[in-house]
Amino acid sequence: MTVQPIFETLDRTSSIPAAPERSSDESTADAATHLGASSEPSPSAQLRTQFLRRVAHDIASPTGVTMTVLEELANESSRPELVAMARRGLRRLLRLSEQLALAADLDAGPLSPDTTLEDVRGLVKDAQTQAIAIDGRRDIVTSCELPDEKLVADVDRRLVSSMLREVIGNALRLASSRVTVDVSHADGKVTVRVQDDGPGFSNEVLATLGQRFTPGSTSRGLGLSLSMAKDVLAAHNGTLSVDASTLPPGRRGNRGAAVLMTLPLV
Template structure:
């Protein structure tokens, strides 16, 4: 921004909030699903170990030899699948232990006849184990420990969580893409509102369309009310300016007529005419300033130049001036018609006054502005003289009729409309005046 404060973007804020919420939701979902998967995998492993505990308990109660209870994978050394039964001083082990032992970090109470409970321990080779422990009551209580490698619990869980993280990452990207599209779709009315406001400012439409979403409709209604109020203020200002112009021009005209017979040298009459020109100039300036820059009035350029060419051709008929107008028919400027006539009249009349016999007027749109070029085949001006004629009342040749206000007034009016005026050498040999006005 102009004051150096960074702009606060609604899109950035919405996308930032959406990103935080999506990440938080994915983290919570990942943790919840991880807990569920852990309980599921552990439940499957507990069921498998408890089934072996049931078989061992039944074998003890039936007096079955331990060898018949060593079904795979409890008969293979190394992997960590093992069981052990302690009853009094007797200890019965699975074949996978090869005489080794299972050391539990927390075996639990030995007199607990409840269902099997989990425990952690290590095997004969120090490998971490996950175990289920059951205490069998009786004259000689027995403790049954069935263990599995710890990897049987965390390995499947790790694989499942890896796949889950990948799926959640893809889901998060899809959600963010959907949210970005949603934010863009939701902010589309604001972009259309900006385009409509630019059209109002450029003069292509008078009001912002009232058909808007419910959230923006009150803002649009206030904007249209403001435009209507400004239009009414502008009309009142124009009325005051017109009244002032009428109140001043009539006495000045009367004074000029009264001095016609009493001022043989014409000095006082020229002063009155100078006053009249200054009054009209500042009244035009007040009217243009009331429009706050570029007017919203759209004035076609070609018809104005055609009428001006016809009038000046008759005016300079004795000189035989040929005025060529090359302006597209659809070219429109954002300017009041009277002010446009004033500016074009000053430039083309100046070219006709100084030309040898040829004047060329052309126009084109460039960088959002209309550039009107008035060229002649006269003597032209050097850079110093071109700067001098822009001064109010300055004339380079006192022998040519005029007051020296034409080009300065044209420049001021053009600047009031956001344009400008520049002087340069024409390829016809004379002066080229380039008038810039908003398109």
């Protein structure tokens, strides 16, 4: 029996811890800073944030326990392919939990990254590996081109890793046959370019780029990945932009999408 994950359509990996919860006082203070000292979050905004955090928690807790039990049973199973399917499904639920937790943090106010010096090449390579573990398909060829020299940036490893994983996962889910990830640098910035040969971005999607839970953009999800990536990059003085892919058209003859992410180097 094939079971379609209920929440898989929310957007475009290993077990990922949910973003740390902030207290209601911290959330209110962040929101006041974001909206102005005299502004208070509306009751509906507070309810939305609390709801997102509760759903994220209620998904992550039982899923994490189930994943632990599954790993214990994996050594005794005579059907490793079924264990692999279950593990992949649980990782998708954990990814959803992380997305919702981050969406709640973004609703509460500007992000405050906990930064360390990281080699961006390693973050990109790890993100690609984790994205393939969640969203990889046998009919999709992936490649990753990295420069030889270190590219050090002052970033929040958890946030940036999650962002890269989501953008690459988005490409994997929508590609016809190929996804490429290329890293380059110039003028004190590193650029990560993720391309696919899928349906590309419609004018409707481009008009709402950066908005979460936007209706009518189902061909590339509900906007969670790109909107959160844009906010994460902004918190690091980086940028996100989209363009048409330079890859050959996919099986349906469409020109795919390219997502470009930049971060300042130290």
